Amino acid sequence: MKTMLHTLFQRHWNPYAVLLIAGLLSALYFGLTSTVWAVTGEFTRLGGDMLQLLGVDVSDWQYYQMVKLDGDTWNRPDGWIVWGMFIGALMMVLLSNSFKIRLPQQKRRYVQGFVGGIIAGFGARLALGCNLAAFFTGVPQFSFHSWIFIVATGVGTFFGAKLTKMPWWKGRPSLTAGAAKPSQVKIRVIQPYLGAALAMAYMGLLLYFFSSGQTLLGLGALFGLAFGILIERGQICFTAAFRDLFLVGRSLMAKAIIVGMAASSVLTLVIISLYDLTPITQIAALSTCVGGVLFGLGIVMASGCETGMMYRLMEGQVLFLPVFAGNIIGATFLAYAWDHLGIYTALVEGGAKINLLETLGPVGAILSTLAMLALLYALTLYREKNYHRRFELKRGVK
Numbered sequence: 100m101k102t103m104l105h106t107l108f109q110r111h112w113n114p115y116a117v118l119l120i121a122g123l124l125s126a127l128y129f130g131l132t133s134t135v136w137a138v139t140g141e142f143t144r145l146g147g148d149m150l151q152l153l154g155v156d157v158s159d160w161q162y163y164q165m166v167k168l169d170g171d172t173w174n175r176p177d178g179w180i181v182w183g184m185f186i187g188a189l190m191m192v193l194l195s196n197s198f199k200i201r202l203p204q205q206k207r208r209y210v211q212g213f214v215g216g217i218i219a220g221f222g223a224r225l226a227l228g229c230n231l232a233a234f235f236t237g238v239p240q241f242s243f244h245s246w247i248f249i250v251a252t253g254v255g256t257f258f259g260a261k262l263t264k265m266p267w268w269k270g271r272p273s274l275t276a277g278a279a280k281p282s283q284v285k286i287r288v289i290q291p292y293l294g295a296a297l298a299m300a301y302m303g304l305l306l307y308f309f310s311s312g313q314t315l316l317g318l319g320a321l322f323g324l325a326f327g328i329l330i331e332r333g334q335i336c337f338t339a340a341f342r343d344l345f346l347v348g349r350s351l352m353a354k355a356i357i358v359g360m361a362a363s364s365v366l367t368l369v370i371i372s373l374y375d376l377t378p379i380t381q382i383a384a385l386s387t388c389v390g391g392v393l394f395g396l397g398i399v400m401a402s403g404c405e406t407g408m409m410y411r412l413m414e415g416q417v418l419f420l421p422v423f424a425g426n427i428i429g430a431t432f433l434a435y436a437w438d439h440l441g442i443y444t445a446l447v448e449g450g451a452k453i454n455l456l457e458t459l460g461p462v463g464a465i466l467s468t469l470a471m472l473a474l475l476y477a478l479t480l481y482r483e484k485n486y487h488r489r490f491e492l493k494r495g496v497k
Contacts, residue, residue, distance in 0.1 A: 183323020
């Protein structure tokens with residue numbers, strides 16, 4: 100029993116196992132709800148909700164008509180996906196007794212994180228998806244826009260990694276200013292009890308949703324909780340997957356993400372075939388490329404993508420408050436710019452929805468998707484080996 104508890108709460112879980120489970124759950128969620136695991140769409144709606152509270156009429160904004168700004172975040176399944184992820188991550192942080200307020204050592208990081216969050220939020224919604232809907236859950240939907248987004252995000256992340264290595268970006272390191280202070284002993288002692296109480300309260304909420312016939316809200320809250328638990332225990336961050344591959348040749352997270360997408364693609368195809376569901380297809384256009392580059396750049400500047408931001412904020416990392424705010428602001432500004440500043444006409448209108456199931460058929464779609472993922476896996480291995488080979492050569496020269 101003690102060993103099991105240690106495994107569950109005191110050690111982070113294997114990223115391969117976590118992302119494999121996440122991929123299968125995301126396919127199952129699609130089968131049950133005909134929608135996908137995503138977060139930045141709800142960030143955009145949250146921005147719209149806030150504007151409406153301030154008296155701004157967004158009813159004629161074309162973007163909000165497209166993403167269906169109905170009700171409020173508590174009455175939307177996508178809303179409960181987001182809040183469930185936050186709560187699931189916080190619950191596991193508390194149960195593992197690892198919550199601690201952490202401040203960045205340099206105040207400039209607040210500004211960098213905020214600006215990075217704005218760029219990432221804007222880019223994600225310009226591409227009609229983030230690291231989830233245009234990447235991890237976009238590929239298994241066989242939407243071609245996700246292929247463009249992967250390449251563009253890689254490019255943006257590459258340049259973001261170069262940017263963050265520059266001396267003017269890093270500034271002078273500080274060993275004391277803003278350093279995190281250890282949590283008080285009493286707070287550390289009660290954390291598991293708070294985590295257990297939060298879990299019980301959330302179970303009560305789930306029971307209420309399902310017993311009152313609000314099945315979609317219940318499914319959103321249930322799967323959001325599961326995804327939150329997984330991203331925290333696996334420390335799943337798409338930023339780290341790309342950035343670490345470029346900076347230090349570390350490929351574990353990238354390879355695990357690819358494996359998760361492959362498993363999700365196979366199960367999603369089975370579900371589509373069995374239940375005759377329509378896959379979620381987004382527009383492949385210049386906006387996908389531009390948005391992907393901006394998203395990749397922004398998440399590196401912010402030090403975290405949406406999933407990474409969520410669990411790190413729940414761990415007590417204060418930096419990710421401005422990152423979260425920036426995400427919402429960037430996504431909301433894109434909703435305004437969509438028609439008011441001509442973004443749709445300039446970057447989106449010329450595109451088209453391309454789904455591989457329609458163009459290649461089921462067999463062609465899954466084979467091409469798995470081939471693309473296999474190529475990504477091979478390139479990841481090549482980058483890792485090439486980095487370490489060059490590192491060894493440099494060390495040998497010295």
